[in-house]
Amino acid sequence: GRAARAVSFTGAVKSYGAVRAVAGMDLEIGRGETVALLGRNGAGKSTAISLLLGLAEPDAGTVELFGGPSERAVRAGLVGAMLQEARAVTRVTVRELVAFVAGRYPDPLPLAEVLELAGIGELAGRRVDRLSGGQTQRVRFAVALAGNPSLLVLDEPTAALDVEARRAFWESMRAYARGGRTVLFSTHYLEEADVHADRIVVLDRGRIVADGTGERLRHSAGGALVAFDLA
Ligand code: ATP
Numbered sequence: 297g298r299a300a301r302a303v304s305f306t307g308a309v310k311s312y313g314a315v316r317a318v319a320g321m322d323l324e325i326g327r328g329e330t331v332a333l334l335g336r337n338g339a340g341k342s343t344a345i346s347l348l349l350g351l352a353e354p355d356a357g358t359v360e361l362f363g364g365p366s367e368r369a370v371r372a373g374l375v376g377a378m379l380q381e382a383r384a385v386t387r388v389t390v391r392e393l394v395a396f397v398a399g400r401y402p403d404p405l406p407l408a409e410v411l412e413l414a415g416i417g418e419l420a421g422r423r424v425d426r427l428s429g430g431q432t433q434r435v436r437f438a439v440a441l442a443g444n445p446s447l448l449v450l451d452e453p454t455a456a457l458d459v460e461a462r463r464a465f466w467e468s469m470r471a472y473a474r475g476g477r478t479v480l481f482s483t484h485y486l487e488e489a490d491v492h493a494d495r496i497v498v499l500d501r502g503r504i505v506a507d508g509t510g511e512r513l514r515h516s517a518g519g520a521l522v523a524f525d526l527a
Contacts, residue, residue, distance in 0.1 A: 300363025307357030319502030401443030
């Protein structure tokens with residue numbers, strides 16, 4: 297039969313009080329795709345990612361990963377995630393943290409490869425609670441990669457990075473995406489989405505208002521990307 301999609305949202309809705317953070321979302325992501333979720337502050341990107349990871353339950357509709365419930369895919373070690381979250385407060389070193397996470401997955405990447413991909417070789421012996429914002433972000437990327445997940449989910453992965461760290465990050469993400477892995481990242485920046493994703497999904501007020509290649513979206517006159525650019 298047909299291989300299940302990596303990600304499948306069907307009529308997904310999630311409200312917080314009166315706010316419909318995700319307001320009826322249908323989205324299919326095939327295996328091997330690199331997809332950008334593009335939207336302004338409050339568009340619903342983080343909420344969509346929470347639904348996808350099973351961290352929040354939809355009020356209506358369904359969200360599946362690899363043809364089953366999110367929890368199953370997460371438990372099977374198919375998913376790695378880098379979320380927007382507070383800094384680590386534990387006293388472990390970067391190496392200890394990455395090794396701990398890797399040890400919970402059935403088929404992790406070698407530690408040296410993770411440190412190299414995340415560009416944190418020189419931080420391996422440092423305590424995770426004593427890193428800068430940008431360094432912390434690179435460690436969170438390492439944590440997301442450590443289990444060698446089939447689906448890598450990155451919520452605003454470049455937010456605190458300087459220009460050089462961004463360049464290195466995107467190069468690593470590309471390297472990781474090769475070989476049939478699926479990547480979903482959220483961003484505020486059209487250019488990042490355009491350059492680094494195969495496909496852009498534009499969210500506005502919890503709805504998908506455009507979905508396609510950057511090329512296609514640029515050429516749809518009066519399209520959502522144009523509106524996004526001007527906003
Ligand atoms: P940003 O780019 O700022 O991270 P976003 O696109 O990720 O934004 P969400 O964080 O998903 O957007 O928020 C979508 C809407 O849902 C916003 O109006 C937000 O205020 C609201 N919201 C999200 N999480 C909660 C929550 N836990 N409680 C109340 N409202 C929430």
